[in-house]
Amino acid sequence: MSLYRKTAVITGASGGIGLAIAKRFAREGANIILAGRNEEKLERARLQVQEVKPERPEWESEEKPTHSMISAFNVSDVASWKRLLDQPAQLKQIDILVNCAGTTQRSLLLGTKPDEIDELLNVNLRGAILGCKLVGKRMAETSSRLRAGSDRNNKSGTPASTKCIINVSSLLAHRAMLGTSVYTATKAGLLGLTTSLSQEFARFGIRVNAIVPGYIDTDMTRDMANKPSLLERIPLGRFGTPDEVADAAAFLAKNEYANNCIINLDGGLSAVI
Template sequence: MLPPSLVGKTAAITGATGSIGFAIATRFAREGASVVLAGRSVQKLQNTLKQTQDTKPWQWQTTTVQQQQQQQQNHAIVELDTRKLSDWKGLVEKHEIDILVNCAGISQHSLLVRAAEADVDELIDTNLRSAIWGCKVVGKQMISRSRRATDGKGKGKGEGGCCIINVSSLLAQRAVVGSAVYSASKAGLLGLTTALSQEFGHYGVRVNAILPGYIESGMTSDLPDRDEIMAKIPLKRFGEPDEVADAAAFLAKNTYANNCILTLDGGSSAV
């Protein structure tokens, strides 16, 4: 029996030009999915698209039907400002999405009393509002497809295969000084996930979240206290983007995973 794959699925990923988003995009491509890369910078998206197109599905997918579907992989880019509801509507007009990964986000390190209003607005809009709009628009499309497939009754047991994955952060639960707004935005993603796992779950659309701890990326490479932070992690290292992608693949393929909040932090939350 072959391992489960994402052959024949279409996955839309925001923040795909970042370290974690790119790792998820390439992992899904290896699993046989068609990947839609969404973001504001067309140039960055095109560079990411080329690398995604060079990613070949794993060789264990060898059945005739799967081989035919693999040949039909159609990776694409969509210029999308995730903060704008109208842009999300444009996405679903072009693509039928089976998997949505809300991975767009920006970081922040500032005491709340010193935070500028514009910076707070940008962080909340990028990290939380964008995921709300994505879930609203893409979720509606997923629900409509499920209802059509079952004469309006919905699936209710996850058989539909559609799912949403929100990339939150360990700081949603274990905030540090200077992360108030960032932590609030990421905690909001957990509330969104839990509520929608019930709201959408009745139609077979699953909603889950990943809580990465410190991951090797541009955001963590120049941390002034990097060595001190690493010393406190039981595994004594930061995670790799590919390890987050492993978690995303699990959530995308496991049809009983709904309101699954998957912490991936090397044990940081235990200390």
Template sequence: MSAHKTILITGASRGIGYGIAHRFATLGASIVLLSRSAAAVDTARGSLPKIPGFANQSHRCIVGDVGDAVLWDDIRRNEVAGKQKDIDILINAAGVTHHSLLVATRTGVVEEVLRTNLLGTTLACRAVAKNMLGRKAGGCIINVASLLGLHKPTAGSTVYAASKAGVVGLTRSLAAELGPAGVRTNVIVPGYIETDMTARMSEVARIAALKATPLGRFGHVDEVADAAVFLVENGFVNGAEIVIDGGLACT
């Protein structure tokens, strides 16, 4: 179902977003990568494969801040250089993390985390869903949350956890709103995945996380991409929370 589709992916220049983009490109999808960094997203686009036999497959970039409502108004109004009507699938993977006790967290940091993780995901869903509803051809939205926002809150993760819990609630509500029109909305809930975010963990925190995970390792981006493919390909999954955490939620 993903071959010949056009997929808009936020946070696509690195980490989980890029891993998902690369996987769908190998399946013959055309990828629209959105990132704040022009250089990073252009490099990412250039490294995506194009599959022989898929003459219409192409990859393109959008540079902007997902938390900027004007960006999403422009995307919808300008139809991504005239091609927004093709967007079959939206994957919201853009996110920032932060660790500090709430009482010690500056207002600016609170705003940045909520703006990117929750507001950005909400604005993206609103903009693209309007086009999906207008097309009357169904669609698929996948949001990326975090285990910290669902099963494993920890001290110091308050703002981040709140933003990701909001993404889960957003997803479930949208599944009910958009489902009757054939637009499915699901959420991937990763635990610790090997990305640049986890690479910045202290050695003490990393060891503790590994000990708490029954499989004894962090997940790989490819394993998250597997879940994204499943959610796209299975046409009866709507409002689901796919936890990918090596069993961490069970401990």
């Protein structure tokens, strides 16, 4: 299946994994809406996405440029999501939502301030729940399954095209470490959200999946990447790259039978801890 001319909303898209996914989808020919809190960073990211040359499918007779736009907003705010969805025509139909916005924690719970707890819950979990609810409603309204009937009634043998939501969780959802209690709770919550909505949204032709990255080489983990003791624990002996996570996101977005598909991407670390 192709992402050509589909529209993807990606939160946390100003850098790291979110930006890598945006570039990967743009290479597949998708139109990209980059969402995040910092407008200046988003604009820099948008320029990088615009430089990506899309790969035209064989069946498309004419190469068309992809479009990208930015939306600076707070993922935990309902009004911000509604303003995003009120944008021009390219957002009338959304095919893919990637919930990648996140913030981290490096403090024991007893030393974590209540406003820091609120920030973790709001950005990492509430924002994804609101995205699934509000973007999911838009997806359901424009789902091809609603127009064509369920796959069971499809006589052509070709499944109706589906929409896709991808939640970016973390290995810490399964394997916690000191100083990450609230972060771990939010990332575990994303997996629960994924499993529940994969059942609830399927009737609307919306698939819901998750990626569970281990240590990925981003600004968030840069001070940890050269610790020999940590690298020795990872069977592959290195951190992953944002592009490798983006490859997994592309698979989930394109595979029409991937629903409640939860991909561990941790270099084998989950096998040994």
